[in-house]
Amino acid sequence: MLIATPQSMHFAAALPLQSGASIRAYDLSFETYGTLNADKSNAVLICHALNASHHVAGVYAGQDKSEGWWDTMIGPGKSLDTNKFFVIGVNNLGSCFGSTGPMHVNPDTGRIYGADFPVVTVEDWVDAQARLMDSLGIQTLAAVMGGSLGGMQALSWALQFPDRVRHAVVIASAPNLTAENIAFNEVARRAIVTDPDFNGGHFYADSSRPETKPKRGLRIARMIGHITYLSDDVMNEKFGRQLREAVLGSAAGYKYSTQDVEFQIESYLRYQGDKFAEYFDANTYLLITRALDYFDPARGFDGNLSLALARAKAKFLLVSFTTDWRFSPQRSRELVKALLDNRRDVSYAEIDAPHGHDAFLLDDPRYMSVISSYFDSVLKETEAPA
């Protein structure tokens, strides 16, 4: 059993942001698994997506059900083997799991940031992660890996620091969001922002007021998210039109109510929404969905993705899942094409999985074997003389 220990690093130098603003000083929460080898060539950075954190693998001592979010993939003897690689998980700026974010005090004003936390982008996160690598004494990463928004960070690493990344593993991701993706993000944000308890983003308790967490908005945001993470097929298979009462073993007839839970799928979504609203931060939700919206490396190249990716020197593994309609295989293929246009070394696997976007977090044997084979080859390179 891999026991994880959260760590924190303070950065006293201001971080300039893409928006023109900057963060004067900040902390990053992170975890590491495995051992950095003597020539520091076996480090793999894991980037997280919307609601995850630096707790990527292992468990916390004495805490049941505290597995990291990619624990199925990462650990001793697993697809990304922490007996061989030194794996780093880091919580992004603006998140709500330990790194500096909206619920912390702005050193410039002495007040909690709230909605005044500056808008951060994928590129800003990568800049902050690079500073953490500096502090850990890691010049070059064997690999950067992430799924979804995490995949965007892995891609951006290869563009922002082409000489510091040997492999970029980009899973269930895209070169940018489609209009439909932005649309879902926007509805979720409007649900949060128009919740009266959002209070303009300044809802945290302080000496002058108690907390008024916008849970209604967070619930709606999470319910929308969940629908888009699953495929239509897997939702039909898991829930179909099953009635809640029938599942509970009581009456099988309709209750004829507009507000009570009638179908199993409603019960599931309400539960997921309630759980999320307890632990997630509303300002973080706004920030992270906006970072998704803004990411678009081809934007500075008149939309030409091949030109945009010309800077990259890393080798790439891309993985997509057939039933993922949020980040469809077609979007991964756009990346593959643009990398091939630049004669980059690209491996691509399209996994036939029923689970939709969520598949990137699940333990599919074909998926795991693709990851495992790829890291075998990364390891061989690492062990070979330079």
Added chain:
Amino acid sequence: MLIATPQSMHFAAALPLQSGASIRAYDLSFETYGTLNADKSNAVLICHALNASHHVAGVYAGQDKSEGWWDTMIGPGKSLDTNKFFVIGVNNLGSCFGSTGPMHVNPDTGRIYGADFPVVTVEDWVDAQARLMDSLGIQTLAAVMGGSLGGMQALSWALQFPDRVRHAVVIASAPNLTAENIAFNEVARRAIVTDPDFNGGHFYADSSRPETKPKRGLRIARMIGHITYLSDDVMNEKFGRQLREAVLGSAAGYKYSTQDVEFQIESYLRYQGDKFAEYFDANTYLLITRALDYFDPARGFDGNLSLALARAKAKFLLVSFTTDWRFSPQRSRELVKALLDNRRDVSYAEIDAPHGHDAFLLDDPRYMSVISSYFDSVLKETEAPA
């Protein structure tokens, strides 16, 4: 120019509902276009979907932009030709456009129904529509036609009153909702119900209080709806990643804001949400989405759709649209198969249209020609000696 005149019919006899409740007395708003022929054999009933009404075709005298919601299809010389057919549009019970609904006074209590308006089903609507046909002296309909939820009513007519419908035209519809469809409805309902201004569904002004319309919830509901009515492709084509400011001709750079409108798609969705929240009723939204959820004619037949449709005697035209992911062609094909299992006369057209579910409301030439040819054949039957 077809000038439409809304009419209303009062029904003094109670309508028993599927839920076991009943509505003691009620009014139905309707419109008719064209002339009922001598043997009353040319009547076509149009059933509406979520946010539409009895105002199907024509315009209101002196009112700009007052075209009925299916005016592209229905009118003099159009695909459903009102020079030949007597077309009836009817507003469903529980809707907010004139027929008895949640904003009306409950004769049993003397108070506004609000959330106490009884849950109505597709079958209840069809029963109410049948009574309207009785009042209009129409025993047999040449056709019943509807799209989406309207298509479910057309199908249900053929099942509830097999001897009163010669043709059922079921467009962009389905034999029931999938889990994903129910999920989207549920998120929309939660957004409305958890809006503090919903006030338990009793938000209408009366002698004791001013109105507190749950506009935040209605906006979110409508935004979700709009995303699911459009295809990913058409959204990319219409909006893509265009920035609002760039479209307005000012700066083309990001504003780096989580709450301001940044992308065109956001501006479009907010506009649609705002507009809808002004005119639509929150309790009606709950009722109509629930009627969608509940519709499932195979439910009484252990899920066997072929058995469920054995009652139908009508001839059928089914139409679906390739990019409709809310009511996909596959769902129409399930209906076609079940009807063919019963050796029913079925025509089916799968229209290659880019617009998603919204296509059923649009003026696609192939679509219009399918409808027009079908009604030509209906007319020939009508004119032929019995």
